Amino acid sequence: MVKAGIIGATGYAGEELCRILLGHPEAEIAAVSSVSFEGKPISEVYPSLRGIFDGVLTDEDSAIAAGDVVFASLPHGLSEPLAEKCLSAGKKFIDLGADFRLDDPADYTRWYGLEYQKPELHREQVYGLPELYREQIKGAALVGNPGCYPTSVALGLAPALRAGLIDGKTLIIDSKSGVTGAGRGLSQTTHYPDCNEAFSPYKIASHRHTPEIEQALSHLAGEKITVTFVPHLLPVNRGILSTMYASLKRDISAEELCTLYREAYAGEKFVRVLEPGQAANLKHVKYSNYCDISLHPDGRTRRLIVVSAIDNMVKGAAGQAVQNMNLLFHLPEDMGLGLVPPAF
């Protein structure tokens, strides 16, 4: 049994880690920590867990001590010392925050306003998107779990970019996220009467996931890619749907596109490429680790439209983190992740 310590367990990603790990046959939750609720059972914070997991919230060091793997879900800027402690103690560290995703320290500084304190640590980090970086993850100890938006975008565009199908300079990404993406913290924007029956973009062309998206896409395309990325807040609890637009370099049919994507994702359990004529819907992936992708060439404007849908808290956070854990510990990659998306 892999023992897992969860730091920041009372955030939304932390709760989802608990929910998923409780159903994992080869892992167990060894400790959960929280600064705000230390000393209380986690089921007091999340009554859904009552009687199922009443573990008492402890502190970071206890979580590190108890785990073979440590998951951290914290605001940016707090994970470096935790990672260092874990690595020195021979433990694996999976960071669900933003501190180990960006390769270029300048990107981190420009978008997050902080500097890497321990640059050497970042040389060991691996970007934890298994469908794209599986082999590197297997041998790693320090994983930067991808952001929710970048996961939906990189999976949606990877085959097209690798195949040189689209012009990277024309990429526009219009994403819509459920409200859990904003986390458990209170704000006017996520106050029910403000958020319900509302819809609006936010952080227009300035969201911090932008450099992470560009890093992933540039790597796939083999050239520097700059995108326009506009996220919107969607009045649903969960899910991200990204609608992506780019000019096609050549004509291609929906059928050919489908074949290209299916070959690219052959053997990938968690990626479902839809039939021509179908459209991805975040409803169909909710509560699961799946990423649905649909492909729509627009002959009139010679553009490709790709739509991808994930559950922001599963494939976009905790589910992908468990997928990474499975890789790190040489378990079947989908173990504990057989979450069937409910139809409603």
Place this chain on the structure above:
Amino acid sequence: MVKAGIIGATGYAGEELCRILLGHPEAEIAAVSSVSFEGKPISEVYPSLRGIFDGVLTDEDSAIAAGDVVFASLPHGLSEPLAEKCLSAGKKFIDLGADFRLDDPADYTRWYGLEYQKPELHREQVYGLPELYREQIKGAALVGNPGCYPTSVALGLAPALRAGLIDGKTLIIDSKSGVTGAGRGLSQTTHYPDCNEAFSPYKIASHRHTPEIEQALSHLAGEKITVTFVPHLLPVNRGILSTMYASLKRDISAEELCTLYREAYAGEKFVRVLEPGQAANLKHVKYSNYCDISLHPDGRTRRLIVVSAIDNMVKGAAGQAVQNMNLLFHLPEDMGLGLVPPAF
């Protein structure tokens, strides 16, 4: 492995049976049938199942032939011949419809406008609420799976009625159900713009679950009980919350009530009795087989208020059906039902 045939698999309860059985370690879906979609893969009707379960929908006889147990989820009046076929073939039959719940044929006739065609069949039926009728279920072949409202009510009131705490003549039940309770069929009432940002009672004091509720409560109380039952349509997808009111025969504290209920439900994994001061919320049981119960004595009016919450599609339908299947086949009762309710 128990082989399951599902008749009426494209209704909401059928879909939930699929979702749950796909994660059951000792059962497998042997066949799914549907009159409306015969010949198509079920994942075409429920794209959430794409790539997970693409079984082709067949007819009733094939579903019966393939299963050790047959689940039927059909409008009332259609299950008797299916039950008969199953029993003659030595198979178990679990009916998620209303045809095998009522002991008194007169009740069935009065509320459903039909007559039992095969009265002898109904002598074998067992009411499939495991927390109350576990032993009878174990030896049965023909189970009437309870309605969603009656499940929430019977579990909520059982300990108080058995203890003779409340005056049955004063019982008032105010229930609220998510929209999946109305099923997959289209109607103006469940058209999104009509249903969203709306709230209303329906079938006031005339809902067909009334006699089933009264049968269960009368049995618990040891006397004939007649209730006022008013269901309401709630603009959420899933869940039932019942608020129940009755006059107390004696004063009792919240603490004593809690103790009484916890003793009554000791060992019952799927019933969670909340602490004094907490209130049941359908959010905390969504997508799971749990029933949460909270207890609120009102000293000013000497009444007891009981609040119970279930997921109408799981404990109120498909989850309870699987719980019954486990009992019928002497499997651990909670097998395949370790669905952790997500916090959001």
Place this chain on the structure above:
Amino acid sequence: MVKAGIIGATGYAGEELCRILLGHPEAEIAAVSSVSFEGKPISEVYPSLRGIFDGVLTDEDSAIAAGDVVFASLPHGLSEPLAEKCLSAGKKFIDLGADFRLDDPADYTRWYGLEYQKPELHREQVYGLPELYREQIKGAALVGNPGCYPTSVALGLAPALRAGLIDGKTLIIDSKSGVTGAGRGLSQTTHYPDCNEAFSPYKIASHRHTPEIEQALSHLAGEKITVTFVPHLLPVNRGILSTMYASLKRDISAEELCTLYREAYAGEKFVRVLEPGQAANLKHVKYSNYCDISLHPDGRTRRLIVVSAIDNMVKGAAGQAVQNMNLLFHLPEDMGLGLVPPAF
């Protein structure tokens, strides 16, 4: 033109007052005040008002000085000094808070934990439910605008109580309110992911509107009435629906009930008594000053079930306050209140 000063204008009731008064042909907003946002235009707090009403938020004294009538929408305990200032200055005062609703100081102390500081002031207060206290309101200067729940309950039960139809000792009130009822302040309960797809009762048999309900019902019945009152939080923005239960003292048909209620409310523009067989729905009164009432005798248990629906922010707060203002200033009672409820 009646000049209105609004104190606490950035609360939800304050915003609704603005929305309604902006369409009032004989009233104008003379000043709006807010402690939290003083100095800012109100349209910065409520961008819906941009370009329509950009009045700068000022302080309480300025609001009092500017108004012929002063509306205050403040937490309880803060309105007495404002009322006193207004009355000395010969202005009318309409309090949307709880400070001038309860006649018995002991009720205020028991339920709100405070004492009336100026008992003589309360002798002048009038309970501002026009359909029941119209004549008193016309001659008053100090109006306690009713709470949202009490409005729905008193209008729903008045004809039955006055006619001596029901047994007051058996009254049970199960109410459901949209989230704006909880106000603009942030809380975990009203955080979107906690509140959406959720449903739960709160302040069970202990809500502060209980004594106000009992005062109104006792007055109508001519005897002391004690009720069980359980409010629930409904995942919609607006609206209250109350389902009320009481034993009938005699048999009565739905038709007779309808006639009784229609006669009782003859000439009342804002009360709509539904036909037998119809059920009140909060959807049909949203954004308007209407109260819909439906009547359902339950012959099996000889109970009356009354369902009433209002918009908690209009008939339950700001709309009723404007109705009171019209009475105070001898304007047509429905002036500025011709808000047609949108169908969706």
Place this chain on the structure above:
Amino acid sequence: MVKAGIIGATGYAGEELCRILLGHPEAEIAAVSSVSFEGKPISEVYPSLRGIFDGVLTDEDSAIAAGDVVFASLPHGLSEPLAEKCLSAGKKFIDLGADFRLDDPADYTRWYGLEYQKPELHREQVYGLPELYREQIKGAALVGNPGCYPTSVALGLAPALRAGLIDGKTLIIDSKSGVTGAGRGLSQTTHYPDCNEAFSPYKIASHRHTPEIEQALSHLAGEKITVTFVPHLLPVNRGILSTMYASLKRDISAEELCTLYREAYAGEKFVRVLEPGQAANLKHVKYSNYCDISLHPDGRTRRLIVVSAIDNMVKGAAGQAVQNMNLLFHLPEDMGLGLVPPAF
């Protein structure tokens, strides 16, 4: 008083016309017609109107006979004969459907699969977007009321296109619409449990509003413009938000953009250009005739992002139709349209 006849009054746009005209001081509803509900009061179909407007639904000819102006809200292909009748009878005709919006018959045939039967009639048609075609509307008798998406797009892009700021070839329009946009008819897509907590694009790059968008934009730009247009179904009742992307021909600051737009829309009551840094939200225009526009230059990619929000049923349908009626009858353009958007 202008007498209005409404054909297709039980559709959503028809109901909104009633709601708005009931508050119009210089117009009255002379007749409402409906094929499906002829002979019933409209308040039976829309109980929100009970007691406010109980007009009995009649047939088309009666609606035409009764009106000085006739509004028709019908599926495409049905309006030509109605228009002809109205014009011969010297009445004004405002079509809320698609039959009088497209100037090029070939566009109508390509996108709607039908041919104009009376080409000469279409020579008289005027595109009823008052902010862009006010003078033509004033002198017209036959108005094609714009589609909801095209209204949001044309208003959002008009100043930029007229100023030659953006490259029309790069235009991408990602729109999101509330569910009332799909109308009152039942469908699986708009069944509550399918639609709630869901989000998906539909008719990707193939929606029938595309040629209408292109016609309006081409006219503004003075050159043929072809766009990629992708609509999405948003789980809210009302509102459209369009996020529009195009390459800038020159660098421009947010401030300069704001000034450009404010000058372009000076005097336009129903267009609100937001401050730099603010983002349009459909919540702020709900139930009103406003169009909010926010402007976001993306310096990194040298693109302009424009966000526009309207209420699809008001500025996107019935409100704009009344605005057109006011122009046709030389009434103040905003008469009856002072609907203040509620904050929640």
